[in-house]
Amino acid sequence: MRAVPPVTARQLGLRLRPRLRRRELGLLVLISAVLLVGRASLASTLAGHLTLGDARLLGVYLASILGVHVAFVLAGRRTDEVLLPTVGLLGGISLLFMERLPQDLVMQQYAGQTFGLAPLQLGWLLLSLLVMGGLGIVVRSDNWLRLYKYTWAAVAIALLLAVFVFGRNVNGAQLDLCVGPVCGQTSELVKVILVVFLAGYLADNRELLAGATTAVGPFQLPPVPYLVPMAIMLGIALSVVSFQHDLGSALLYYLVFLFLLYIATARLSYVFLGLVLFLAGSAVLYELYPVVRLRVDVWLNPWADPQGAGFQTLRALYALGSGGILGTGLGAGLPAVGSAPAIPVIESDFVFAAIAEELGLVGALAVLACYVVIAERGLRIAATAQDDFRALLAAGLTLVVVVQAAIIAGGNIKLVPLTGITLPFVSYGGSSLVANALVIGLLLALSDRGVEPPRPPSPRPRAFRWAGAGRP
Amino acid sequence: MKLSIGGIWRRPATGGVANPGRPASSSANLVAPRIGNSVWRVTVSIGLVYVMIAGTLTYWQVVRADALTLDPGNPIVIAAQEAILPGRILDARGTVLAKSVRLADGSVLREYLHDPSLGPLLGYRSSRFGTAGIEAAENAILTGLTAQSESDLLLRKLHFQLYQPQDVILGIDMRLQQDAERLMGDRRGAVVAMDPATGRILALVSTPGFDPNLIANPETAAAAFQGLTSDAASPLLDRATQGLYVPGSVFKLVTSIAGLGSGTITARTVYPDQPAEEKTGFLVDGYRVVDGHHPFTGNVALDYTQALEVSCNIYFAHVGLAVGGASMAQWAARLGFGAPLPFVVPTAASQITSGGGPLGGFKDLVELANAAYGQAEVLVTPLQMALVASTIANGGVLMQPQLVIATRDLDGTLRPTPPVQWRSVIDPATASTIANAMEQAVSGAWGIPFAGLGKVPGVPTAGKTGTAQLGGAGEPHSWFVGFAPVHGAKIAVAVLLERAGSGATEAAPLASNLMADYLALPPLSVP
Numbered sequence: 001m002r003a004v005p006p007v008t009a010r011q012l013g014l015r016l017r018p019r020l021r022r023r024e025l026g027l028l029v030l031i032s033a034v035l036l037v038g039r040a041s042l043a044s045t046l047a048g049h050l051t052l053g054d055a056r057l058l059g060v061y062l063a064s065i066l067g068v069h070v071a072f073v074l075a076g077r078r079t080d081e082v083l084l085p086t087v088g089l090l091g092g093i094s095l096l097f098m099e100r101l102p103q104d105l106v107m108q109q110y111a112g113q114t115f116g117l118a119p120l121q122l123g124w125l126l127l128s129l130l131v132m133g134g135l136g137i138v139v140r141s142d143n144w145l146r147l148y149k150y151t152w153a154a155v156a157i158a159l160l161l162a163v164f165v166f167g168r169n170v171n172g173a174q175l176d177l178c179v180g181p182v183c184g185q186t187s188e189l190v191k192v193i194l195v196v197f198l199a200g201y202l203a204d205n206r207e208l209l210a211g212a213t214t215a216v217g218p219f220q221l222p223p224v225p226y227l228v229p230m231a232i233m234l235g236i237a238l239s240v241v242s243f244q245h246d247l248g249s250a251l252l253y254y255l256v257f258l259f260l261l262y263i264a265t266a267r268l269s270y271v272f273l274g275l276v277l278f279l280a281g282s283a284v285l286y287e288l289y290p291v292v293r294l295r296v297d298v299w300l301n302p303w304a305d306p307q308g309a310g311f312q313t314l315r316a317l318y319a320l321g322s323g324g325i326l327g328t329g330l331g332a333g334l335p336a337v338g339s340a341p342a343i344p345v346i347e348s349d350f351v352f353a354a355i356a357e358e359l360g361l362v363g364a365l366a367v368l369a370c371y372v373v374i375a376e377r378g379l380r381i382a383a384t385a386q387d388d389f390r391a392l393l394a395a396g397l398t399l400v401v402v403v404q405a406a407i408i409a410g411g412n413i414k415l416v417p418l419t420g421i422t423l424p425f426v427s428y429g430g431s432s433l434v435a436n437a438l439v440i441g442l443l444l445a446l447s448d449r450g451v452e453p454p455r456p457p458s459p460r461p462r463a464f465r466w467a468g469a470g471r472p
Numbered sequence: 473m474k475l476s477i478g479g480i481w482r483r484p485a486t487g488g489v490a491n492p493g494r495p496a497s498s499s500a501n502l503v504a505p506r507i508g509n510s511v512w513r514v515t516v517s518i519g520l521v522y523v524m525i526a527g528t529l530t531y532w533q534v535v536r537a538d539a540l541t542l543d544p545g546n547p548i549v550i551a552a553q554e555a556i557l558p559g560r561i562l563d564a565r566g567t568v569l570a571k572s573v574r575l576a577d578g579s580v581l582r583e584y585l586h587d588p589s590l591g592p593l594l595g596y597r598s599s600r601f602g603t604a605g606i607e608a609a610e611n612a613i614l615t616g617l618t619a620q621s622e623s624d625l626l627l628r629k630l631h632f633q634l635y636q637p638q639d640v641i642l643g644i645d646m647r648l649q650q651d652a653e654r655l656m657g658d659r660r661g662a663v664v665a666m667d668p669a670t671g672r673i674l675a676l677v678s679t680p681g682f683d684p685n686l687i688a689n690p691e692t693a694a695a696a697f698q699g700l701t702s703d704a705a706s707p708l709l710d711r712a713t714q715g716l717y718v719p720g721s722v723f724k725l726v727t728s729i730a731g732l733g734s735g736t737i738t739a740r741t742v743y744p745d746q747p748a749e750e751k752t753g754f755l756v757d758g759y760r761v762v763d764g765h766h767p768f769t770g771n772v773a774l775d776y777t778q779a780l781e782v783s784c785n786i787y788f789a790h791v792g793l794a795v796g797g798a799s800m801a802q803w804a805a806r807l808g809f810g811a812p813l814p815f816v817v818p819t820a821a822s823q824i825t826s827g828g829g830p831l832g833g834f835k836d837l838v839e840l841a842n843a844a845y846g847q848a849e850v851l852v853t854p855l856q857m858a859l860v861a862s863t864i865a866n867g868g869v870l871m872q873p874q875l876v877i878a879t880r881d882l883d884g885t886l887r888p889t890p891p892v893q894w895r896s897v898i899d900p901a902t903a904s905t906i907a908n909a910m911e912q913a914v915s916g917a918w919g920i921p922f923a924g925l926g927k928v929p930g931v932p933t934a935g936k937t938g939t940a941q942l943g944g945a946g947e948p949h950s951w952f953v954g955f956a957p958v959h960g961a962k963i964a965v966a967v968l969l970e971r972a973g974s975g976a977t978e979a980a981p982l983a984s985n986l987m988a989d990y991l992a993l994p995p996l997s998v999p
Contacts, residue, residue, distance in 0.1 A: 322548055365526055372519065375518045
């Protein structure tokens with residue numbers, strides 16, 4: 001057995017080669033100003049006079065983003081300069097809303113102290129910044145993702161199955177896996193791993209998938225044998241999350257898969273086939289699960305049962321109506337019924353409706369615009385990537401964020417049936433924040449075109465290959 | 473598809489060969505397309521998805537915003553019922569018709585002027601049965617849940633005051649309203665009085681009415697509501713705006729507007745066969761249109777004015793056939809037929825035919841001939857007939873009927889609602905021709921037996937009676953539609969008495985009294 005050599009900072013890529021990031025700095029100043037105005041607006045509405053209120057949480061948050069920016073500057077990599085401010089704005093809006101909502105919606109005890117919604121969310125946001133910043137600085141090679149796609153697939157399935165066995169039941173859906181005191185929603189992590197697997201598999205097989213056909217009689221079908229491994233992986237993931245009633249994740253996985261398959265092959269026939277299968281699968285789920293039937297029925301007509309099944313959808317629509325074009329203003333909307341907010345799970349699944357009420361159409365469109373910016377930046381990184389794997393990985397990572405945002409925003413506004421899934425970077429919740437930070441961190445790393453080209457697999461495994469160490 | 477937008481979206485470097493992460497494959501003959509192109513298409517489709525989300529969001533937050541904000545299930549509305557004291561409803565002279573008071577236990581009670589004619593007019597506001605009538609239609613203003621403009625809304629936000637209840641001021645003159653109610657007595661029906669020049673509604677009565685206090689008061693609400701809904705006389709129905717009635721001869725005014733307006737006839741048009749047809753009936757496709765006035769007119773071939781004076785069915789059947797079904801339908805539509813009226817409370821759509829037939833909706837010439845004098849499938853609301861009278865009175869210009877003439881903020885700022893011209897239906901000369909004929913109808917030698925009781929003593933009066941045959945046994949509906957004075961009319965009325973008998977003996981004298989009383993009132997200073 002070979003001894004593992006000590007790792008130096010140099011090997012991790014932590015060489016100080018400062019390089020200014022003016023664009024990022026400018027945007028960060030802009031979002032800081034926006035968030036401070038938001039903070040003042042919220043505090044003034046609550047107090048009834050002009051004040052900034054208690055801006056400590058926001059201060060810590062903004063300082064941390066600036067810290068990440070400084071770290072990027074010192075590391076000197078040529079990574080994307082728009083993603084951090086965009087995600088930072090979404091996270092800041094999240095923090096404002098978590099401060100604005102009743103703090104007892106989520107309470108957790110750590111070290112004898114009880115924390116409410118906003119401090120907890122701040123903690124998760126800081127962890128996310130750490131993950132994002134860390135990946136954006138350290139990751140220099142993608143071999144650790146590229147070469148072990150089946151290992152990653154196995155990890156994903158193991159995670160999903162572990163939830164199955166050890167999971168905790170939340171709202172009728174078995175979603176959480178607890179390790180000690182920390183519980184997490186594994187489907188969030190699995191979506192990232194799934195993208196890694198799909199990118200690896202499609203990069204290896206795209207020529208065959210795009211060009212070859214299987215002849216069945218007179219019909220020219222796609223090359224079935226090459227689809228099988230991917231279909232098995234996807235099938236397992238979909239069945240597990242569907243069985244756990246995590247319909248939002250199932251939808252997300254499937255849509256991202258279809259997008260990636262199209263990007264890899266440019267064959268529309270796959271998309272049509274995929275949509276046909278999707279409809280068939282939906283029909284089966286509709287018959288099999290009362291919860292699916294309920295969601296679809298509510299989507300078609302929430303007014304049929306306003307106090308029961310249609311309740312939360314209607315409440316979300318009322319929030320949109322109250323918001324109007326300019327919104328009620330931070331702190332002035334979201335009527336409480338009794339002591340609880342009018343919309344159930346407003347801190348997570350329905351945070352978009354809350355934003356649309358208090359910030360109005362203008363604010364909601366601004367939030368949507370942030371995701372469009374993420375889509376544009378991410379897909380630009382994909383289009384300029386050096387090779388197929390990186391292109392597919394960057395596209396998949398981007399899509400996983402923007403498609404998820406579209407699914408839940410669309411569900412909030414009754415454009416599509418509602419599925420319980422988080423709004424990336426805005427909803428309350430550690431798993432979602434950290435998983436999406438992972439995505440942005442990897443995207444940042446992939447955006448640096450100066451990194452070393454991927455090398456063919458080495459016969460001898462080396463330690464810290466993922467860090468790009470051991471360059472001769 | 474070749475896309476060449478932006479250099480970065482084309483990736484000359486990759487194409488299935490530059491894939492250094494894997495060894496050269498055996499599938500060298502298969503070349504995958506460039507990833508950049510499909511990434512570009514995916515980018516566009518993601519953009520489209522977000523455009524759809526933005527569009528849906530805009531729909532809810534702009535188009536449907538007010539409707540959602542006022543939905544009775546909305547927690548804001550529910551909370552507002554506890555928190556807000558809704559504004560008052562006043563008549564044109566400032567008489568308080570409805571106001572809200574907070575009781576000792578914190579609940580809000582709506583109090584109305586005790587008058588049964590207010591029920592159909594105002595509706596009600598009840599914690600148990602919700603809102604109806606003007607209370608429902610103007611709920612947004614009364615409770616201050618929605619602003620009248622975005623700038624208003626912004627101002628409110630800056631003042632940390634989201635709800636601004638406002639008073640609603642009606643054009644109703646309560647003296648006239650109560651007069652009409654008194655004149656109706658126990659008879660079922662409706663009275664609409666309006667100012668032809670502005671379209672403002674002066675009185676809107678539907679009988680039997682009800683006292684809205686009974687529904688607003690939680691102690692009497694359940695029993696009162698039960699009683700009102702099970703009452704065979706349907707007091708909850710506002711007959712003036714929602715009731716659909718066969719008009720009989722008052723509809724000849726619509727046929728007049730179509731005939732003269734389209735130029736099909738003039739004031740001097742005669743139908744030479746008409747005197748003979750009076751005796752045998754006017755044969756239309758095997759159906760005989762008959763009349764009852766030939767003892768007066770004998771062998772005279774009537775011109776338009778004379779025909780309206782004696783209310784000649786046969787003459788107007790000729791006019792209707794000459795105008796044609798499609799044209800009749802168009803002229804009626806210009807007066808508001810065929811769709812709910814632009815009015816603050818919901819109205820029923822008046823019709824000249826049930827539709828579906830080949831002649832502009834009429835199924836045959838018999839239906840068209842009968843419709844031309846107000847029978848067949850013609851159904852009208854009293855409000856619609858008041859609009860017809862107003863159009864003629866106002867020189868052919870139809871004003872939008874207006875019930876709310878102003879709103880008033882808590883700080884006293886008055887926001888008047890200006891009169892709105894709806895359509896110019898006929899030219900002033902044509903309107904004058906019809907008005908003269910209507911004056912003949914109440915004052916001419918031949919007309920007096922039909923509509924003479926509709927004359928306002930000492931004032932030139934224009935009018936038309938209607939006696940709507942309903943088939944089967946029972947009395948016909950009694951109608952009168954008219955205005956006074958003939959020139960520069962101050963008031964136009966439509967009076968309907970359900971199954972009360974002939975228009976000449978029942979509706980006409982009521983209308984005469986009402987118009988006379990109104991013209992005798994000291995004029996008001998309307999905002």
